[in-house]
Amino acid sequence: MDITVIGAGILGSLTAFRLAKAGNEVTLIDSSEDLSTGATGNSFAWLNAFTKTPDHYHGLNFMSMQYWSLVGNEFGFDNIGLNFGGKLQWEIDTIKADQLNHRIKKLQSLGYRARNIDPKEIESIEPGINIGNPITAVISEIEGSVEPNLVVRECISRIRDLGGRIILGEPVCDFRTYGSGDGRRVTHIDTLKQSIKTDLLIVAAGYGATSLAGKLGVNIPQSDSPGFLVKTNPMPRILENLSIIYAPATQVGKGGVHFKQLIDGTGVIGEEYSESLDSDNSEAHAYNLVERAMSHLPKLEYVDSVKTSMVYRPMPIDGLPVIGFTKEISNAYFVITHSGVTLAPLISEYAAIEIATGSSVDAFEAYRPDRFL
Numbered sequence: 001m002d003i004t005v006i007g008a009g010i011l012g013s014l015t016a017f018r019l020a021k022a023g024n025e026v027t028l029i030d031s032s033e034d035l036s037t038g039a040t041g042n043s044f045a046w047l048n049a050f051t052k053t054p055d056h057y058h059g060l061n062f063m064s065m066q067y068w069s070l071v072g073n074e075f076g077f078d079n080i081g082l083n084f085g086g087k088l089q090w091e092i093d094t095i096k097a098d099q100l101n102h103r104i105k106k107l108q109s110l111g112y113r114a115r116n117i118d119p120k121e122i123e124s125i126e127p128g129i130n131i132g133n134p135i136t137a138v139i140s141e142i143e144g145s146v147e148p149n150l151v152v153r154e155c156i157s158r159i160r161d162l163g164g165r166i167i168l169g170e171p172v173c174d175f176r177t178y179g180s181g182d183g184r185r186v187t188h189i190d191t192l193k194q195s196i197k198t199d200l201l202i203v204a205a206g207y208g209a210t211s212l213a214g215k216l217g218v219n220i221p222q223s224d225s226p227g228f229l230v231k232t233n234p235m236p237r238i239l240e241n242l243s244i245i246y247a248p249a250t251q252v253g254k255g256g257v258h259f260k261q262l263i264d265g266t267g268v269i270g271e272e273y274s275e276s277l278d279s280d281n282s283e284a285h286a287y288n289l290v291e292r293a294m295s296h297l298p299k300l301e302y303v304d305s306v307k308t309s310m311v312y313r314p315m316p317i318d319g320l321p322v323i324g325f326t327k328e329i330s331n332a333y334f335v336i337t338h339s340g341v342t343l344a345p346l347i348s349e350y351a352a353i354e355i356a357t358g359s360s361v362d363a364f365e366a367y368r369p370d371r372f373l
Helices: 010-021 053-073 096-109 119-125 148-161 206-215 283-294 298-302 340-357 361-365
Strands: 002-007 026-030 087-091 136-140 165-168 172-178 187-190 195-197 201-203 226-234 245-248 258-260 266-271 308-313 323-324 334-336
Touching: 002 010, 002 195, 010 026, 010 148, 010 201, 010 258, 026 148, 053 148, 053 361, 087 096, 096 119, 096 136, 119 136, 165 334, 172 206, 187 226, 201 206, 201 323, 201 340, 206 334, 266 283, 283 298, 283 308, 323 340, 323 361, 334 340, 340 361
Parallel strands: 002 026, 002 201, 026 165, 087 245, 201 334
Antiparallel strands: 087 136, 172 187, 187 195, 226 266, 226 308, 245 258, 258 266, 323 334
16 A cells, blocks of 8 residues: 655654554655654653543553653664653742642553652762752653654654655645545645655644645644753763653743753753743844753753743644544544654554554544544
8 A cells, every 4th residue: 555644753753653654655744854844853862651541641641651661672772762750840839749649640540650869868869969858859760751852863764764765855735636525535635846656645744734634625623832941062861760850830921941961962941831922032042041950950051052942832722642544534544643752652553553454453543633624
């Protein structure tokens, strides 16, 4: 079967690889020449199900975290920067501390490995962290991190080895369809340079999927969700054991910050979700984040340069994934979700099963595109 996947982020690339590995003729298209500039390349890439609700969505993320170990075994943990060192989070505000403790109780009832931790144990795990006098602190030992750009690179290399086509820097401008009603199908994908014949279309284009869906008469509404990220120059190891820290706010009017390091020593700093909506990608904002992170991690004094990014992340209007075929176009399959890095291994595996066998995976039933009809 000739399958065309639009979107070479982590979801599209992993799905394309699974289908190519199953023996399909796969073409993977992306509008960008440089895949590091999209949402995947600018994701904080925290592997977790910590804040995910409702329970079925938490379960989807939790299961996909376990699938990441399978990807690590397949691609090589070090090759993709995959580690499960855990995440430390603490709170100094009474209300937020109560909320965090309540969430821990809920997670424990769901079988999620997270627990309260005292300052003495924190010091033994990460002696270089300054946590002050927290009201509560929590460690989630099963959480981790990955480098999505390395995963995409590995997928693309393997797709090529399997005979697949990779087309970068060619935006999709239109589709050609045949038939009507429930039998309407995509026959060709038109880019600015060529027309690609296909038996089946997969749209995994993140925030841009809404526009592409509209060209097919499919409604997939998304919210604007800008994400701001700071990457520093490579530095000596800051965290000795943990993958990630989530630190509370220390400046009036500013949110908390989170930090991790890539395998080359690059520091990655993000901020609380509500603050990222300000869409300020200035250097001043970046250095303010570094300053706030440095109050907890003194070793960040090694920062001498920063690179900022502001991208629009995929965010379906109800916050839940959009996965599956549509009634409007019988051979168009959509894969759009927030938390795409955490979810990519499971979604790509299950999507490949649905596409190859015609079966419906029960775990996807709450996420079908037709809920927006």
